[in-house]
Amino acid sequence: MSTNTWTRRHILSLMDFSATEYNTVLQTAAGFQKVLSGRTKKVPALQGRVVANMFFEPSTRTRSSFELAAKRLSADILNFSPGNSSLTKGETILDTAKTYLAMGADIMVIRHKEAGVPQAIANEMDRLNSGVRILNAGDGLHQHPSQALLDLFTLTSLLDRDNPRMELLQGKKIAIVGDILHSRVARSNIYSLTTAGAEVHLAAPPTLLPKEFLKLIDKENQDKLFVHWELDPALEGADFVMALRLQKERMTANFIPSLREYHNLFGITRDRLKICQSDVKIMHPGPTNRGVEITSDLMDDPDLSLISQQVTSGVSTRMALLYLIGISDS
Amino acid sequence: MSTNTWTRRHILSLMDFSATEYNTVLQTAAGFQKVLSGRTKKVPALQGRVVANMFFEPSTRTRSSFELAAKRLSADILNFSPGNSSLTKGETILDTAKTYLAMGADIMVIRHKEAGVPQAIANEMDRLNSGVRILNAGDGLHQHPSQALLDLFTLTSLLDRDNPRMELLQGKKIAIVGDILHSRVARSNIYSLTTAGAEVHLAAPPTLLPKEFLKLIDKENQDKLFVHWELDPALEGADFVMALRLQKERMTANFIPSLREYHNLFGITRDRLKICQSDVKIMHPGPTNRGVEITSDLMDDPDLSLISQQVTSGVSTRMALLYLIGISDS
Amino acid sequence: MSTNTWTRRHILSLMDFSATEYNTVLQTAAGFQKVLSGRTKKVPALQGRVVANMFFEPSTRTRSSFELAAKRLSADILNFSPGNSSLTKGETILDTAKTYLAMGADIMVIRHKEAGVPQAIANEMDRLNSGVRILNAGDGLHQHPSQALLDLFTLTSLLDRDNPRMELLQGKKIAIVGDILHSRVARSNIYSLTTAGAEVHLAAPPTLLPKEFLKLIDKENQDKLFVHWELDPALEGADFVMALRLQKERMTANFIPSLREYHNLFGITRDRLKICQSDVKIMHPGPTNRGVEITSDLMDDPDLSLISQQVTSGVSTRMALLYLIGISDS
Structure with missing residues (x-):
């Protein structure tokens, strides 16, 4: 399976991942690892695309890893910080997601302390035929x-x-x-x-x-x-x-x-x-x-x-995930 | 009136906006809306320019909207977060603004819980012949x-x-x-x-x-x-x-x-x-x-x-505002 | 001494700076000051390089100055905010630095309330043969x-x-x-x-x-x-x-x-x-x-x-420092 046969829109859980999908992620990550070892280190794959980093639960490590991955793909990044957010003003999480959708987010990377939040946002985005992709960056005790x-x-x-x-x-x-x-x-x-x-x-x-x-x-x-x-x-x-x-x-x-x-x-x-x-x-x-x-x-x-290799792999693997869901036409 | 006849340096209040100015904003925003519907989504209009997002009052929604608008125009963005700022060290707001001016900010987007702060900063910037543009992103009960x-x-x-x-x-x-x-x-x-x-x-x-x-x-x-x-x-x-x-x-x-x-x-x-x-x-x-x-x-x-349309319009309208004040020669 | 003879890998203290090194910084900063006065204001010198802004002690002014300097050099920037960080989860500062190293940081700009932290990180980075450069952005009562x-x-x-x-x-x-x-x-x-x-x-x-x-x-x-x-x-x-x-x-x-x-x-x-x-x-x-x-x-x-001139000089001088340590081969 090459990258152009990738059909998964969201990455929420590995429960139903096929061996073919795993291999596509691995091969794509290996390609980006080579890019990162080279001189240029950036590719224009997601130029003009907006990646919203929505970390409702604080994180520096995973957020930075996703942020750097998105930058290496030339995407524009919106960082959401829950402390200053409308959530404290009574807005629901789905409303927050819909606001980022309306602003033009193409991919939402979501971490939340409650299991199921990324799935719920994905369902809503699909119901609205939005084309937005959701990437679970850790939800409660559920999946990462x-x-x-x-x-x-x-x-x-x-x-x-x-x-x-x-x-x-x-x-x-x-x-x-x-x-x-x-x-x-x-x-x-x-x-x-x-x-x-x-x-x-x-x-x-x-x-x-x-x-x-x-x-x-x-x-x-x-x-x-x-x-x-x-x-x-x-x-x-x-x-x-x-x-x-x-x-x-x-x-x-x-x-x-x-x-x-x-x-x-x-x-x-x-x-x-x-x-x-x-x-x-x-x-x-x-x-x-x-x-x-x-x-x-x-x-x-x-x-x-x-x-250390795990941290390094984090950037190339997340580049692969953003790339695969970002360029797929499904 | 086409965009090259735009003469307003700051956008502080709509009290004295003319119908012609409103129409220029609407037409420019319509143009950017088309850009955002296309594939590229970015224009190099403000490349090399610095937009300082100075939100003395917390905001995710409006700040993100301005940030994305500035990124779509290829500007460099400085985010000011009052929590960690020199304000807590006894500096005045005008001193903070002058610091961003000296760093090279071309446009300051200002939100403050007190009415009149954007105007006061605009006055100071003009007094210094700085050429900096001020965009009021909400001041107290005054204007937005x-x-x-x-x-x-x-x-x-x-x-x-x-x-x-x-x-x-x-x-x-x-x-x-x-x-x-x-x-x-x-x-x-x-x-x-x-x-x-x-x-x-x-x-x-x-x-x-x-x-x-x-x-x-x-x-x-x-x-x-x-x-x-x-x-x-x-x-x-x-x-x-x-x-x-x-x-x-x-x-x-x-x-x-x-x-x-x-x-x-x-x-x-x-x-x-x-x-x-x-x-x-x-x-x-x-x-x-x-x-x-x-x-x-x-x-x-x-x-x-x-x-949802309001949120989407936010990005294109703010692109229009940053563009109009950013490229005007006045 | 021209910039290509610069050999210092880290800038931690001025205690052992030579007159020649000072003059190289001054001449390089003067060059960037000219770039900043021009129309383009950006140079591609650090394109693809990652500058990690690691301010363990809060700062807006110095952090913004370094951030803008890095952006003017076309680097990618990772902002580390200690509030949300793994430090609160019991990780050591050296572990945090090693995480940013593994993610691909090329230059770390470090502020810490304790004297000697930038030096300690530099020692560790050298011990690991990492090639990472360290820039002290203020450590305790020691140096700035x-x-x-x-x-x-x-x-x-x-x-x-x-x-x-x-x-x-x-x-x-x-x-x-x-x-x-x-x-x-x-x-x-x-x-x-x-x-x-x-x-x-x-x-x-x-x-x-x-x-x-x-x-x-x-x-x-x-x-x-x-x-x-x-x-x-x-x-x-x-x-x-x-x-x-x-x-x-x-x-x-x-x-x-x-x-x-x-x-x-x-x-x-x-x-x-x-x-x-x-x-x-x-x-x-x-x-x-x-x-x-x-x-x-x-x-x-x-x-x-x-x-005001000091603040303006801050951007061009920090561009010079990032540039000199960023492009040196030592």
Whole structure:
């Protein structure tokens, strides 16, 4: 499938993404990665198009990544900051979106603390036949598709820089460790990684990974998904380890006994990695609590950590997403 | 009058706008509307020029609209955010303006909660022979000229898309309903609409439209201006109904008995519109309190509501204003 | 030395700046000043490069100046606002910097309330062989090199507009008046002005200029540096007077008895300037407390005040700095 057969208008969730779509994203991102390594670094693909960055939940990292991606594509960017917005004046979120539509926004990148908001805006935009594209930049505990796609690009382009593709992850063992329950990153990654044929091993304390969790996941991929309440079975023979961020609010809400206890049981250390594959790599969506999810020295070890590559992949992957939905005619 | 005969340096108030000037704005906005409907959407008219967006009073909607208009004209934009500014360090507003002047600002778009601030800055800029242009983006209860001009463009381009002009509103009946007393939008619209020869009917409770109000308006247009303390006489036979935003601070300050009472007496509903012209259209400057100034279903009815068109007109009208003052040699 | 021999990768402090480097900055700034006076006002020098404006301490004036400078050089800009940032999520400053590095930032402009932060980030960027350039936009009480360089450009281009250079300040007497102790502006200016061969006379109350202050300054320039606890000896025969900003927090912390008392003893007035050279000029880094450090009428007198020129010089000088570090191959 080449980019001109891309038909998806919005990117809201990875739940129904096909392997072909994943591969198109990976190949497009690889192309943009080459552009970014070159001298020019910009392409005129979205010139004259307006990307509205609507971050109802504060974010610097993801917002900056999308902003830079849009600038590299030569789009005009409108930054929406909820603090000063009409929302405080009683306007609904759909009205805010309709205002940006009427101003001429072509793509809306939406983050909201409640699950489903990007979908609701997409439905309204479609109902109005607006042609606007919606990109979910993280909605509540639901999905964070661009994060999982940049993780996928990081993994596959490590394995084959010039031709990253889903097949490369077939049979790989990937451990996802930490606050699975509250993680939209984990949820999105579960879809993409199992679709690629990887074995995904989740590891967390029972409070952060309740028995019922698997019921929340689509059945189709269950045979590639494993749950552990201890770290070692997840790490054993793992090719990749993804540590998740432990949100401060969980730390103080009795989900874990203490940070030290959590680190002792589920923190990633050089010692614990000995049971993984010898060329194991570590990932983290950031920002990291150094010494909690992962030790400081591992995080900074370029032979082990893919954290910087994840951030770099973020720009090229988001360029790919904005480009694919921005130029499609559907 | 073509654009090259435009001589106004600042746009501060519509009080002394001539019909010729209104028509130049309308024609220029119509031209930019065509640009925005095309593929390119950008013109190099203000390339290298600096537009300083100085919103001392928070605003997302108007600020975004000006920002996008400036970007479509290829200007460079400086956004001033009062929260982090030198104002909190004891600097005067004129000093802030002089700092932006010295940095190279060519146009300053100014919103301030106190009436007269844009005028004061314009006076200082002229005294310094600076050549800087000032555009009032709303000052206290005084004026909001770009809002009234985008309303005018919305109305006249609805009546003749290819050739919007003042004469089209001759003899039309326009109701302005709501918090007239505190509305800079109403004040600006009263000048533009009566100059166009429309009949303007104001309707509000006496607390929001005191007897003395008319004395505040320039005498010249008084014969086209009517005041009502009930809704029906304003709506009867009306071609257009403009509902005004009810500010939260008025709601709690005894200006109205309650929101329900206000809505019962002055809220626009489908039923009440029956006494208007059959092709009546509704406007609102936004953001709307759904179910207060106007019912939700009316607001979303594309056959009745011009609210989206107003937002769209905002970008092309503000492009026209920035363009006209930005390229004039006066 | 022409621009292609520039080898400095970061601009962190003026302590070890050579006369040749100062002159290269002045000549480059003069070139950009000409660009800004022309019609185009933009150069493509940094097209495709990313300038990250990382102001951990709020600032409108300096941030806007750097932002405009970067835009005039056609760079893409990422604005970092600490309020919404990952710092509040427990990330370290170095991690934030590494995130911007991984996103593709080429130059980081850094302001922080603690001395040494820009240096620490520069060290980390060098350790990683990143090629990123760091520009200190003010760190604690330490240094504010771009301010001192724009002051230097203001002074020397006043004396020879077409060929500003260090030699022009040889033997000039420059008074720096006010809160020397807490001023990073004073510290940076002391290095640049004494290197140029000017006599620098510091004047302040003993609380704001303790005896030990001179020990903090590098020995080399001590013979051109004089300390006074009264105003008149500093003003006598002065060619230039730099008033420093009195921070509100000092006003209330017993450093001075009262604002009136301070103004009586150290405020610059027309009367007191009589003992200076007849063509004396006054400077202030802004924002000014009118009537405290300097009287209002002096500040607005274009024959005496260079305050506007300082702001204008800020854009061209910062263009020069971004350009010199941005295009150097070191």
